[in-house]
Amino acid sequence: MTLDKINIVEKMGLIEEQWSPKIIAQMNDYHVKLAKIQGEFVWHSHAETDEIFYVVVGEMGIAFRDRDVILATGDMIVVPKGVEHKPFARQECQIMLVEPAGTINTGDAGGERTIETLEWI
């Protein structure tokens, strides 16, 4: 049990690699993660879980099969389970994710961008 506070800006500063979410907190069996993203990710979905995206700083988009949703600082979206999506960002964007511990970044898609074990920062 830890009762330490976690500063998002400070934690974000520890992240160097893009598309490599780091865990900053656990609530029950859920993880809060931070990531820096730029460019395009891969199309994927998560069969078992919804996923929260929250833009801490910057602008990003999430492509769905029928449209793109553009998110700026302070915007949140919940991607429902099973829905194919592809995050993208023209410039580096800082995001927070909330999803069950063990959720794989590439979901059902797999491939070289998969990170099986996430680090805590």
Next chain:
Amino acid sequence: MTLDKINIVEKMGLIEEQWSPKIIAQMNDYHVKLAKIQGEFVWHSHAETDEIFYVVVGEMGIAFRDRDVILATGDMIVVPKGVEHKPFARQECQIMLVEPAGTINTGDAGGERTIETLEWI
């Protein structure tokens, strides 16, 4: 299923009453809530769940039985289940909460500040 984005600042602007969390998003069986708080809440704990506090704007504290933790904009803390706590804020503070749907604001304490059914905004 909704794929609409949710803007935190805009949603926060819809909240008038203090200590009355509003639901802005659902992920699986969890709710994301926003609240404005000022003054002191009641001592309580949640026997069944951890609880995320995230400070969107302002400064707040959480009193624990052995110490206070002060949180400012961008700070997060996870209050573990079963741990007694009492949120407080000298000036109005805007916060985000993440916890299971149905989590009662006053936990095991009950009393007049309990809000049984939260509104969506």
